[in-house]
Amino acid sequence: MTRTSSIILGGGCFWCVEAIFNGLRGIISAKPGYAGGHTEHPDYKAVCTGETGHAEVIQVVFNSTEISLEDILRVFFTTHDPTQLNRQGNDIGTQYRSVIFGDDAQQAIARTIRDEIAEQNIWGAPLVTSIEGPAHFWEAEESHHDYFARNPETAYCAAVVAPKVAKARKLYRDRLK
Numbered sequence: 001m002t003r004t005s006s007i008i009l010g011g012g013c014f015w016c017v018e019a020i021f022n023g024l025r026g027i028i029s030a031k032p033g034y035a036g037g038h039t040e041h042p043d044y045k046a047v048c049t050g051e052t053g054h055a056e057v058i059q060v061v062f063n064s065t066e067i068s069l070e071d072i073l074r075v076f077f078t079t080h081d082p083t084q085l086n087r088q089g090n091d092i093g094t095q096y097r098s099v100i101f102g103d104d105a106q107q108a109i110a111r112t113i114r115d116e117i118a119e120q121n122i123w124g125a126p127l128v129t130s131i132e133g134p135a136h137f138w139e140a141e142e143s144h145h146d147y148f149a150r151n152p153e154t155a156y157c158a159a160v161v162a163p164k165v166a167k168a169r170k171l172y173r174d175r176l177k
Helices: 014-022 044-048 069-079 104-120 155-171
Strands: 004-011 027-035 055-063 098-101 130-132
Touching: 004 014, 004 027, 004 069, 014 027, 014 055, 014 069, 014 155, 055 069, 055 098, 069 104, 069 155, 098 104, 104 130
Parallel strands: 098 130
Antiparallel strands: 004 055, 004 098, 027 055
């Protein structure tokens, strides 16, 4: 029996986060998009200015009988740097913030997993990931879907996305599709 759930996660550039989650068993889809802003129908160019208030996010739709929300959040917290405020490496701005958008139950689970990761001190600094209520998800333009899979040789993908995907594959090899 399939039990479908979804959650919205922002961990820097959505190309990285999408590539990681699309490789996991139990993930039905991981779509790039925008959430948490004040502009309707944002596009990539507008979001990159930082003026729309949106974060680059992915909407993760998953089969909760194959992968739990807790495990999704553990992958999330260990494959991007949740200690960096409004950035991931050289990607700087509120659009790259570490954020989770979910309902009350998802927020409670997210706080529990955030505290678990913080206790393990794997990052050596306080976690700054924002845990917020539900947000409208605006799907990104088609050119951003499966970006890493279609463009692995671009400089950004080779330098930034590929190492994060490799880390995820090493840490979670037992969960790969």
